Amino acid sequence: MGDPLFANGLNLAVWIILLVKVVVVFAFVMVSVLFMVMYERKAVAWLGVRYGPNRAGPNGWLQSLADGTKLLFKEAFTPRTADKAVYKIAPYLMLFPALVAFSIVPIGGTITVAHHTTRLQLVDPPWGILFLLMTSGIAVYGVMLAGWSSGSKYPLLGAVRASAQMVSYEAVLGLTTATVIVVTGSLHTSAIVINQHGGFLYHWNIIRTALIPFALFAIAITAEMTRPPFDLVEAEEELSGGYNMEYSSIDFAWFYLAEYAALVTNSAIIVTLWLGGPDGPGIAGHSIGPFWFLLKLLIILYIYVWIRATLPRMRYDQLMDLGWKRLIPGALAMLMIVAGFQVSRTWGFVAFGGSVLLIALLMRAIDVGHGATEVESARDEFASGRSRASGEVNG
Amino acid sequence: MSFIDFFKGFVVTGKLPFKPKVTIQYPEEKRPKPERFHGRHVLNRYEDGMEKCIGCELCAGVCPARCIYVRGADNPPDSPVSPGERYGYVYEINFLRCIHCDMCVEACPTEAITESKLFEFSFSNRGDAIYTKSELLVDDDGKPQELPWEHWVIGDDRNTSAWVRATSPAGAASLEGQPLWSGELGYGVRPAQKGQSDPEAADFPADNDFSLRELARNALKGVGVKVGRPSKGQETG
Numbered sequence: 300m301g302d303p304l305f306a307n308g309l310n311l312a313v314w315i316i317l318l319v320k321v322v323v324v325f326a327f328v329m330v331s332v333l334f335m336v337m338y339e340r341k342a343v344a345w346l347g348v349r350y351g352p353n354r355a356g357p358n359g360w361l362q363s364l365a366d367g368t369k370l371l372f373k374e375a376f377t378p379r380t381a382d383k384a385v386y387k388i389a390p391y392l393m394l395f396p397a398l399v400a401f402s403i404v405p406i407g408g409t410i411t412v413a414h415h416t417t418r419l420q421l422v423d424p425p426w427g428i429l430f431l432l433m434t435s436g437i438a439v440y441g442v443m444l445a446g447w448s449s450g451s452k453y454p455l456l457g458a459v460r461a462s463a464q465m466v467s468y469e470a471v472l473g474l475t476t477a478t479v480i481v482v483t484g485s486l487h488t489s490a491i492v493i494n495q496h497g498g499f500l501y502h503w504n505i506i507r508t509a510l511i512p513f514a515l516f517a518i519a520i521t522a523e524m525t526r527p528p529f530d531l532v533e534a535e536e537e538l539s540g541g542y543n544m545e546y547s548s549i550d551f552a553w554f555y556l557a558e559y560a561a562l563v564t565n566s567a568i569i570v571t572l573w574l575g576g577p578d579g580p581g582i583a584g585h586s587i588g589p590f591w592f593l594l595k596l597l598i599i600l601y602i603y604v605w606i607r608a609t610l611p612r613m614r615y616d617q618l619m620d621l622g623w624k625r626l627i628p629g630a631l632a633m634l635m636i637v638a639g640f641q642v643s644r645t646w647g648f649v650a651f652g653g654s655v656l657l658i659a660l661l662m663r664a665i666d667v668g669h670g671a672t673e674v675e676s677a678r679d680e681f682a683s684g685r686s687r688a689s690g691e692v693n694g
Numbered sequence: 695m696s697f698i699d700f701f702k703g704f705v706v707t708g709k710l711p712f713k714p715k716v717t718i719q720y721p722e723e724k725r726p727k728p729e730r731f732h733g734r735h736v737l738n739r740y741e742d743g744m745e746k747c748i749g750c751e752l753c754a755g756v757c758p759a760r761c762i763y764v765r766g767a768d769n770p771p772d773s774p775v776s777p778g779e780r781y782g783y784v785y786e787i788n789f790l791r792c793i794h795c796d797m798c799v800e801a802c803p804t805e806a807i808t809e810s811k812l813f814e815f816s817f818s819n820r821g822d823a824i825y826t827k828s829e830l831l832v833d834d835d836g837k838p839q840e841l842p843w844e845h846w847v848i849g850d851d852r853n854t855s856a857w858v859r860a861t862s863p864a865g866a867a868s869l870e871g872q873p874l875w876s877g878e879l880g881y882g883v884r885p886a887q888k889g890q891s892d893p894e895a896a897d898f899p900a901d902n903d904f905s906l907r908e909l910a911r912n913a914l915k916g917v918g919v920k921v922g923r924p925s926k927g928q929e930t931g
Contacts, residue, residue: 342711
């Protein structure tokens with residue numbers, strides 16, 4: 300595949316086009332962060348029957364810019380117990396992966412500028428979607444080192460939680476992404492998108508992989524971003540902010556920026572992998588691909604805010620239970636089933652039957668394991684006692 | 695089934711953006727203030743223009759925030775400031791300390807100090823925060839003075855002594871509705887408010903609280919959330 304831009308070798312025009320693309324993508328991510336902060340505050344206000352910030356700029360949309368400017372001028376404080384060098388580096392370790400991950404996202408078809416045809420995508424490497432897994436893996440370092448180097452206990456606890464959470468949900472992310480790769484047969488993000496063209500909705504990976512891997516991927520990537528309801532990494536009530544508690548001024552702004560850049564990027568990845576990327580109903584062909592892409596992005600982002608406004612935060616053990624006992628087996632089973640159907644129908648049903656059997660066995664094993672521990676059995680006794688009591692009332 | 699309940703929550707929150715908002719756009723849009731709102735103090739005068747303050751320092755003594763400073767002086771015989779022996783020679787309130795508890799109003803034997811409903815006053819230095827007698831005293835019309843940093847809205851100066859007249863003195867029901875207070879410059883003897891014997895006044899919140907509840911109720915209507923006072927039947931259930 301590759302980008303047709305490089306077909307005739309490198310020359311000055313190609314370099315200029317590349318530079319422009321880099322700047323545009325960078326600007327897009329930066330502006331989308333400013334937008335997203337406001338979009339979230341607005342939408343979460345709508346979901347709370349409020350207006351949200353509506354004073355700074357036109358209808359309040361410049362509020363995040365004002366907040367960022369304010370953060371810039373605040374004192375950059377470093378705790379005495381902090382590991383100074385790591386403490387200063389950590390925000391950039393988190394910011395960098397969040398910014399570069401967007402470069403593999405295709406936002407449209409191709410465009411021809413000065414006899415040079417190029418994709419509306421910064422880079423289209425052969426390892427394409429693996430780049431996402433790489434960046435989200437590296438982002439853990441930022442969180443972990445920030446928490447550790449702060450030299451205070453709550454950030455450390457937050458960092459421990461974050462690293463455990465991100466590492467365990469990485470597996471689900473990998474397995475569900477593998478499902479997409481199995482269906483499309485390519486790691487190129489552009490190929491994944493083109494593969495989904497050809498019929499509105501019907502050809503999208505969300506339908507072609509039977510919805511479940513999409514749900515698992517969405518849950519996993521939400522946990523990966525430590526978005527609500529998986530935001531116990533920065534639980535204000537328990538950890539008073541988590542890993543970024545000691546940070547102030549521009550360092551804190553980088554964390555904030557990285558968080559929202561990751562949100563936008565990962566939503567873009569969801570659109571790319573599962574929702575057909577720039578594919579839309581054939582109203583104006585593929586020329587308005589970026590429009591459909593942005594529309595889907597906005598809807599996904601709204602759903603994230605909606606989730607935040609609806610679901611309460613999970614407990615740590617619930618999070619780990621969900622990750623290891625539900626999502627990973629589910630993702631593995633769906634990978635086998637989808638792969639089986641890719642080979643032949645028979646193999647598909649074999650994989651399906653086998654998966655159902657194995658998951659039933661696994662659930663039974665988990666139940667038995669629950670009963671084995673003393674605390675759990677005490678809880679079960681309490682629960683059964685309570686149900687007996689309610690049974691008497693009803694009977 | 696819990697799987698469906700999971701999505702029911704999203705339906706509840708998903709309806710909310712389409713409801714009328716409960717937010718009041720404050721500087722442009724203002725809720726009416728409660729009848730007995732505690733705001734910036736005023737020093738009242740009698741109908742003949744005499745000051746009510748007698749410089750007894752009871753307000754300063756009762757003030758929990760220690761924000762009132764009063765010094766009394768003997769009235770000059772030829773031009774008395776207040777009817778009686780003494781008058782408030784110095785009267786200062788530091789509004790950086792005042793907590794608007796209204797205890798000075800309760801303590802005042804002559805209803806000299808009362809609170810208006812003004813809360814929109816923001817000074818930019820500590821000196822401005824200390825209101826002296828010349829700023830607290832009502833002007834010759836009986837209206838409170840409007841300082842440059844104050845924003846009086848209509849009704850703020852009405853019922854400045856509302857607390858005094860809100861209930862009957864000492865809680866004696868037989869005295870309810872009788873004006874047992876002195877007149878004020880520009881207003882005369884203000885009429886009595888309904889007291890605790892009025893079932894309407896006792897049972898219902900103020901109009902503006904009511905309107906806020908109405909807003910909230912409209913907002914939450916149809917999403918399965920019950921708002922408002924439960925009726926007798928619901929309480930037992």
